Amino acid sequence: MSLTSRDVEKIAHLARLGITDQEKPVYASNLSKIVEFVDQLARARTDGVTPMAHPLEGLTQRLRADEVTEADGREKYQRNAAAVQAGLYLVPKVIE
Amino acid sequence: MMKDWEVVIGLEIHAQLATRSKIFSGAATAYGAPPNTQACLVDLAYPGVLPVLNAEAVRMAVKFGLAIGAPIAERSIFARKNYFYPDLPKGYQISQYEQPIVGRGSLEIVLDEGTATRIGITRAHLEEDAGKSLHEGLANATGIDLNRAGTPLLEIVSEPDMRSAKEAVAYMKKLHTLVRYLEICDGNMQEGSFRCDANVSVRPRGAEKFGTRAEIKNLNSFRFVEKAIQHEVARQIELIESGGTVVQETRLYDSDRDETRSMRSKEEANDYRYFPDPDLLPLAIDRAFIESVRASLPELPDQKAARFVSDYQLSRYDAGVLSASRETGAYFEAVVARVGAAHAKLAANWVMGELSSALNRDNLEIDAARVGPQSLGGLLDRIIDGTISGKLAKEVFEAMWSEGRDADAIIEAKGLRQITDAGAIATAIDAVIAANPKQLADYRAGKDKLFGFFVGQVMKATGGKANPAQLNDLLKAKLGGG
Amino acid sequence: MSWHARSVAELAGALERREISSVALTGHFLDRIGALNGALNALITVTADQALADAAVADRRRAAGERGPLLGIPLIHKDIFCTDGVRTSCGSRMLDNFVAPYDATVVARLKAAGAVMLGKANMDEFAMGSSNETSHYGPVRNPWDLDKVPGGSSGGSAAAVAARLAPLSTGTDTGGSIRQPAALCGVTGIKPTYGRVSRYGMIAFASSLDQAGVFARSAADAAAALGAIAGFDPRDSTSVDAPVPDYAATLGAPLTGLRLGLVKEFSEALEPRNGALIAAALDVFRALGAETTTVSLPSLPLSVPTYYVVAPAECSSNLSRFDGVRFGYRCADPRDLRDLYERSRGEGFGAEVKRRIMTGTYVLSAGYFDAYYLKAQQVRQLIAGEFRAAFQRVDLLIGPTTPTPAFGIGAKIDDPVTMYLNDIYTIGANLAGLPAISAPCGFVDGLPMGVQLIGPHFAEGRLLNAVHRYQLATDWHDRSAPGYA
Incomplete structure (x- = not known):
């Protein structure tokens, strides 16, 4: 079965992978x-x-017993995040 | 051309299970913590972390399944539902797809007019909740709080068995009652512990095929469910009658504007690519476990209501209201225990009447009632033994509610004790008759209606305390006596 | 003998006799890394300060009377294992800035055993590759020939042990990622039974196939390391709650009566020089008392296509968490949410990773799921069944690890399918969750080749025993790459 650039576009979108127009035929092949x-x-x-x-x-x-075993690690965990404000992870505005 | 339309509704209810920790991690599930302080590495989908299933979530799901008479799957499978959204940190939701833990069951609903209908439940499955997106107070950005991510959910999927918004609400209320009885969900709808998506379609009455449905999301109160469905039904009928067609889509209910609108953002990527989650093994549930859960089931709402009908001769409707929550049922039965089963109807009237309106007025749960079942029973005792009239009792109840004292103390303090001394009542009657010669003459001339006037006057004179039955008898004798 | 040429047992003895301290030993290996890693590119990160501090702790523990086969022994972790406070890149631009906030269970167990981490080994990006050329940090070079690949995906771990930059290293094996580079670099590498070693903290590629293991210069050294990392972990639902045998204790058992099955499908069409090495290995085993026979697993040739459905499917989902929000690469100035996702992932992942994500997305998508994913899982069942049947007749299966010795850097990188066929002999064990080991068995064109043994579930002890006896009878594993003695 052969995939077209259009198929690649669809798959790349489902997988949220940005690929350039030049790359499309390469991936298709x-x-x-x-x-x-x-x-x-x-x-x-x-x-x-x-x-x-x-x-x-x-x-x-x-199965795991229903016990709280994890303490707050926000400060440490958010050090890896690129954009944080007031404890929230930031993403570009999402409109619903 | 107008047609007679039939409404078809199916509900998907998401009940957050009342576990201490999350379904796949050891983070706390408590509501209202500062953002992301209850999101551990697993909830954040950190590279390398793995899910481990919470035993209590499984037990709660089994409990629910048994309560709706559904088979419990000996083997169920967790699958990944793949899609990208900022509140879904892994890029997939762990859910159950082909082999859910709870199979087909049903629930009986009783409408106001007393008709009972059985609503089919297709399945219920375990899954994890997503986080929350917050839009307020952030310039050009959306903030993500993952505290809720990983909270265990039981998704309860109904058959398209409901034919009106009222039925849908009755079903939802019944489920709400049930999950709280089972103590598997706190039912707090404002906090999102119990949420509903409604699938709504219309078809010409008598048609066999279902119409195209719209899914309305974000319904977090009974009132919104009713209004959103009513609105959606009207929209679909209007659309079809004006020559349009309903498209299958997800719609959002906007309670501020009381309308549903299309959620295009959720439309585009609906190829969820479900596959069994390789990080989780098949969930096996054995007979012995199921039986141990069965043995732990409390009396269920339907069982309690039936018992109220047979033990206390209540109407089916009253029994339904009084068994709507475990707490209400317990309150009612505590009152009955005090006043005796013979006075159960009186207890029922008071719990559903004065108590209920006082609770509503002050926005209190029955557990926090300012008049407890023992106090209320004390008040009813005074009605039963004739110390006060039913009418005065309401006044006493109000005083009990605001002052927190018991009935007898208030009756004493306010001098509300009913006058049962025949001499005292006769004296009051004599005075009234003496002061109203004209009315007396008219009455004796045949104006029977004036009897009420004399009752009123005597009551006024006695501060409402005269025993009504005695007053009646004495007055009749004196007026007629000439 | 120089310190880096000694076995783990010898080093532990020297530490115990105070002939050297762990600090000095660690310093020796750090010096070697400093001198040799530039040409090899086997390590992405060197944690010298931390290593010396950990070595000092190990020395104090020993001074306090503690013993242990790994106490004070230096090692290198594949950069797929999360290491608390240390960058964990997984060979990807996506995680170039990622400092793990926790230790993988493998890392924690080795730490507890007193092993000293020298640094993090280079690898194919997200363990997707068979040549170590897909790494964001550039290819690793094979110590036997710097123009050749070391194999992959654990190429850095294999090259590091081959170049004697450490006596031990960790790796992961999803389709051969320990055994294939072990073979191409002339070292011993074992992939345990699926579930034997916790996957917690090991960045997932294909969850139903991934398994952590170790590289060493001998089966005896590997046994010490495997003993430390194996065992149940409540944080991994797929880890198996079964006691861990004392692998070292059974190493020396005689092989008399051991039934070895030569896999027919592996030996057919084998390049003659490779075939001759396997035949010679069989001779050695027979001389050691083993009985050999031929076993057929007719579905095994389908293992590569099966793998290239299952692994991409799982990876496409596993790698969705890399979205530029909570950790990892985030594109500059995203216009909107879609742009954030598409550019962060498009720019953060390399070509092979994107190929696999797309392949996996495709085989799981509506309309293709049954024909690909479900079909592959059925073939997987057939393959597993044939292995089960084979182990009714034999104790271990034997065959080559790879079809060819190390190939040139750049030779296959543009042709994914040709590259995938490197794993033709190793993938079967992953699909069936079986333990397997590769050990050096000779040379083709001056490059090392490996013999592979595959066992039934939880037969790690038997595999280590067989290879240990083989290594007592041969010296292929003692050969050092020229310039790295």
Whole structure:
């Protein structure tokens, strides 16, 4: 299966990746090759096979006791943020 | 051309589960902390961190499932719902998609006129809440507070079984009652603990196919749900009747303007790319656990209401009102315990009447009532034993409410004790008759209606304290006696 | 023998006998890094001051009577592990300014064991690559030939141990990212069973495949390090709550009767010189008492396409958190929210990462999910089932680690699919969550090659034992890259 620059645009938007117009055909060609490569999966006979989401099947989710274990770390955690004001993370104005 | 339209409503209710810590992290869930002080590394989606599921959230979901008669999935799966939004730090929400923890159940609602309808619940699943975007006080920016991010939510999805805004509200109220009974959600709608999205469509009555629906978001009060649905229904009918078509979209209810409007921002990216979250293993719930949760269930609202009807001979409506919250039911039963089951109807009238309006007036929860069930019972005792009339009791109640003293103290202090001494009442009657010869003559000439005049005069003379039944009998005898 | 040529056990002995202090040993390795890293580019960050301070603490702990195989031993962490107060870049411009506020469990455990971190190793960006060329910090060079790649994604960790900049390093392996660079650099690298080592604090690439492991010059050294990092972690829901065996204690067990299965699909079409090395390794194992047989896993050839659906799918979601808001790269003067996202991510991620995010987004998107993601998870089930069946018949599987020795820098970088095929022998173990190890087994064109052993779940002890006995019988693992002796 071959992907077009338009497909790349759609995917890049879903993934919120800014790519330039010059890059689009390059990604289209790269992704087409990758998709073509993985298309060989279609050959496998998988009727009735349960999809495997985890390498250790049979294990189940362990549960945590409902306890507050985390203290306020805002000051430390926000040192990595580019824009903070009054304890809030800032993003460009969102209009709803 | 006017048509007869049928309204079809389904609700998605998000109930924040009342756990101490978040669904996948050990950060506190308390409301109202300074921004981002309850957002730990997991809530902030820091690189490298991983979710670990809160056992209490699971227990609460199971509790809910059992209460609506739904099957609990022995194995349920957490999935990632992928989309970008600033209040969603990971860029995906951990939710349940194909295998939710709670399967199909139902809830019975009773409308004012007493008709009962069963509303189907498609499923309920566990997921995490998002943070909050704040727009005020920031120049050209939106501020993100992630304290709420990761708060456990139970999303309760109904079938499209409701046919009016009233039914939708009744269903929502019933769920609200239930989650508080179960103590799995504090139900605080102002703080967003219990929120509703409504899917609304209309179709010509009798049509089989559903109309195109709009999803109205951001409904955080019963009143808004009712108004938003009414508004949306009117909008859709008007649109269709003027030749337009309803488009499937998300709409936001603006309570200030009482209108819904399209939320285009949420429209564009709706390919959520759900897939099982590889950081979480399948959630297994065994029979023994389910049974232990079942054993811990409290008496549920419907059970309580049925018991009120059979034990106290209350009407179904009264029983419904009195069982609407665990606290109200407990208050009512404490009053009944004092005055006796024979006077349950009197207790019910007072709880739903005077008490309820006083609570509303002062905006208090029943737990904070200024007249407790023992005090109210004390007051009712005085009605029952004839010490005061029902009318005076209301005055006493008001005094109890504002002064915080019990009924007897107020009755004494105000001298409100009913006059049951036949001699005293007779004296008062004689004085009134003597002072009103004309009315007496008219009465005796056949003007029966004047009886009320004499009752009023005697009551006035006795400061309203004359025992009404005695007064009646004595007055009748004296007026007729000539 | 110079300090950097000694094994971990020898160094621990020397520390215990006070022949050298951890401070001096740390200083020795820091000097070596100072002299050699410029050409290799194996480390992104060197934490010299912190290392010397930690070494001093280790010396005091030892003086106070504490013992331990890693107490005072220097090591290097792959820059994918979060290190409290130290930049953790993951090889990406996206995290060039990111100082982790916490330690990964692997880091914390090694710290607790007294190991001394010298710095953070270079790696392919977000561990996506097989050559270490996708790093924002430039390629790592192979100590055996500076024009060749060291393999990836843990290329810096492998090159550092090969160049003897540290006796140990940590790595992560999602599709071969420990074993492939171990093979290409001539060192020993083990990827444990999925769930054996906590993933907490390890920046996620593909969560159902990622597993932390170690590089060392021998299986014995690797056993000491693995013993320290393995074990249950309540912060990782996928970590397994099972006791950790004493790997060192079983290293020397005889291999008599060990059933080794040569993977048919791995040995077919093998380049003859590579095939000869594997045959020679089999001879050694037979001489040690092992029985060898051939085992077929017919779905295994589909492991690479399976992987290149599953891994990108998971990565596309895992990397959504890098949005320029709470940490990491943020573009200058975003016009609006969409611009903030698209430029921060567009500028912060490199080409290979973007390719994988887009591939993953594509295979999960409406209309393609069943044909790609679900199908791949089904094939994954087939592959895992074939491994399970194989382990009914044999104790360990054996084969090459890589199809070829290290290739030239720049040779494959423009062709993603060709690059992906480097991992053809290693990916199967990740899909099935199996432990696997690569050990040096000879040379092709003067470049080291590795033999790979794969075990059933939690057979790390058996893998280390087999390789240890092999290394007692051979000296491939003792060969040093020219100029790094």
